[in-house]
Amino acid sequence: MRINSIYLGSEGEGIWIGTPQIFLRLQGCSLHCSNCDSKESWSFEQGEQLAPTEVVQQVLEMAQTPSGHPIKRLSITGGDPDDPRHLPDLLPLIGQLKRAGFYLHLESSGSRVEHSLFDHLDFISIDYKLPSTGVTTELATLKEMAHHYAGRFQVKSVVESEDDFATLLAVREELPVVDFPWVITPAYNRGEEFPRQRFLTIFQLNLEHGGPFRVIGQQHKWLYGADQLKV
Numbered sequence: 001m002r003i004n005s006i007y008l009g010s011e012g013e014g015i016w017i018g019t020p021q022i023f024l025r026l027q028g029c030s031l032h033c034s035n036c037d038s039k040e041s042w043s044f045e046q047g048e049q050l051a052p053t054e055v056v057q058q059v060l061e062m063a064q065t066p067s068g069h070p071i072k073r074l075s076i077t078g079g080d081p082d083d084p085r086h087l088p089d090l091l092p093l094i095g096q097l098k099r100a101g102f103y104l105h106l107e108s109s110g111s112r113v114e115h116s117l118f119d120h121l122d123f124i125s126i127d128y129k130l131p132s133t134g135v136t137t138e139l140a141t142l143k144e145m146a147h148h149y150a151g152r153f154q155v156k157s158v159v160e161s162e163d164d165f166a167t168l169l170a171v172r173e174e175l176p177v178v179d180f181p182w183v184i185t186p187a188y189n190r191g192e193e194f195p196r197q198r199f200l201t202i203f204q205l206n207l208e209h210g211g212p213f214r215v216i217g218q219q220h221k222w223l224y225g226a227d228q229l230k231v
């Protein structure tokens with residue numbers, strides 16, 4: 001399988017923010033969101049070619065800590081882990097990691113609901129893409145997640161503008177029930193200084209509409225800046 005990187009860090013966004021875990025970043029994504037902060041993971045030709053057993057070995061080594069208490073939580077991210085090209089290697093990898101006792105989290109692009117993959121995961125974070133990304137997520141995807149994975153998923157949306165926020169409100173209105181965490185992440189793009197005014201505007205919009213979303217920024221970018229990789 002094509003691997004961009006494997007590294008230890010803390011979850012920087014969403015409802016698990018601050019939780020230590022190992023990140024497994026797959027190499028390859030064909031969606032090409034315009035505000036993507038990991039464009040180096042797009043090519044399916046780059047990265048390191050490893051067998052699933054080699055990935056598991058690296059993860060097990062990385063999980064060890066000086067205290068003797070290993071970190072048994074792993075986030076599969078990308079690239080796009082939902083891309084069908086990753087699936088043949090991802091399924092055996094997930095089986096091995098589950099047998100090794102890992103809690104498995106997957107960062108889904110929202111491009112499709114792949115039950116053969118999602119059924120084996122502990123938690124799925126699914127993107128709902130907004131106009132600023134240039135990519136569309138089907139409303140049916142959210143409905144399918146709510147139907148099959150209640151209590152095991154969150155929806156995340158990167159919000160860059162008031163237009164993005166208005167789109168999100170309209171989408172929410174179309175869902176009969178929203179009983180899952182829906183996180184909005186104010187965009188903090190590569191090359192930018194911390195966009196304080198964008199954050200304040202989004203906090204204010206959310207307040208004015210009765211707080212339908214949880215606004216959670218990307219903690220790793222506050223700490224290391226928006227351009228730092230593997231954090």
Ligand code: SF4
Nearest residue numbers: 029032033036079109
């Ligand atoms: S799905 Fe993720 S990795 Fe792919 S382009 Fe969009 S933000 Fe980047």
